[in-house]
Amino acid sequence: MGKPVRVGIIGCGKIAGQYLESFRRLEDVILVAVADLDPARAQAAADTCEGVRAVPVEALLAADDVDLVLNLTVPAAHAGVALRAIAAGKHVYGEKPLAATTAEAREVLDAARAAGVLVGCAPDTVLGTGIQTARKAIDDGLIGAPVAATATMLTPGHERWHPDPDFYYQPGGGPLLDMGPYYISALVTLLGPVSSVIGAASAGRSERTIGSGPREGQPVPVAIDTHVTGVLEHTSGAISTLVMSFDAVQSTSANIEVHGQQGSLAVPDPNHFDGDVRLFALGAEDWVALPVSAGYLGSGRGYGIADLAATPQGDEPRAGGTLAYHVLDVMDSLLASAHTGQAVAIRSTAERPSVVALADIASPGVPVPSGSTAIRE
Incomplete structure (x- = not known):
């Protein structure tokens, strides 16, 4: 995918503020545009970040300077927005769940594979x-x-x-x-x-x-x-x-x-x-x-995008679509089992993600907690 990654946000509700805070610390994630069905809410989000523009959804999807769409819409809209972003040639990172149903989630992953773009998904x-x-x-x-x-x-x-x-x-x-x-x-x-x-x-x-x-x-x-x-x-x-x-x-x-x-x-x-x-x-x-021995220090929502951008070509991101699909499959199967009273075999699978080496990937100048052995990438 390459670094830095230029991000456009669709959906500027309550959770968006946490992503904006993380992006201020991450040099390899650059927020360029935001969109929302409520233009005033998009403008309010843009006003908190220098150089970020508030635009209609269609304009964000068509923008040449947006590499990845961060999908922060409500769950029922996750699949629809993701498919529009993929059709526009954008990588996608979404809030959880990946989609409202496994059928919708499968459609998103299949479309991304056909388009040659990456899918990431919270939680990171x-x-x-x-x-x-x-x-x-x-x-x-x-x-x-x-x-x-x-x-x-x-x-x-x-x-x-x-x-x-x-x-x-x-x-x-x-x-x-x-x-x-x-x-x-x-x-x-x-x-x-x-x-x-x-x-x-x-x-x-x-x-x-x-x-x-x-x-x-x-x-x-x-x-x-x-x-x-x-x-x-x-x-x-x-x-x-x-x-x-x-x-x-x-x-x-x-x-x-x-x-x-x-x-x-x-x-x-x-x-x-x-x-x-x-x-x-x-x-x-x-x-x-136990002493802190692994993971991203001082991380927050949005670090999964930085991790995705650094994923070697051909590898599945740690907070990736395959894991998110498997998790959704497990949850849907649990509900199906609850309503039928029978055990359900999980048809999907996902590799156990690799461990995250202890590191601080925030912008230079952000202090490493005292006593840690973190490395700065």
Whole structure:
């Protein structure tokens, strides 16, 4: 793909601000244009970044100085926008999930392959020091052969804080489709691809009430499952238990735990890029925090684009379309299993992404945290 990569954003909602912040630190990612169905929102985003222009969507897709389209639209629009970008000859990096359905996601990957362009997809949180330090600990044999993992995300619902939470409760949203990509991408990064699943799900309420912003007090209809649990069998033989809920309040469990024959790892929140990784070795008396040993230091949303740009030709990006498709396939299969009561074999697969060497790829002048052994690329 080459560096630097020139980016145009389609969709300037709440998540866009986090990408803009990362792009200010990344020399190999240059934001040149933004677009949104609401021109005022696009202009507001452009005004925060020197040299960035706000344009209509069609103009962004046609722009010669846009190499990659960052697709930050709502989930139901992910596939449609991605296909338009691919048809325009652009590489694509999208927010998760890759598409609302596996059929749409397959169409995106097939179109990209035919056009000779790359597809990347969030979450790139798996490239940060939290998940990557845990991955290196597993690779280094600190817990022995992995046998099991648990992944737990419990929250009373995004309507409590999000001013426009409607899409979270429509197809393509929900706790599994919204938060599951973080957890399942992390599990695949740690333990490898999934071969089969069995799930159960429920929807406790038919509507939710917005808790903040100008629409506070308004009802939001619920059209998806709001509590999903499942068992994932990895091709490695390890078994993961997953709980994703918008119906619970809190948990004392680590977000992810990985258990091996010689020890257990407590892994930080995969919705974040960093956090302590703790080890309880066989025969030890307590948990011990491991030193940061892998991943991009100080990373944030958008680092997956820099990683994609640096991917050797012919290789699959770590936060790539194949992994995102596999994760979506796992989630769709979990929901299908929940509704039929039968185990579902996963037809897709994805290679376990390579570990990220400890590095700071931010712009020169950004300090490396004290005590780290990071290298600057």
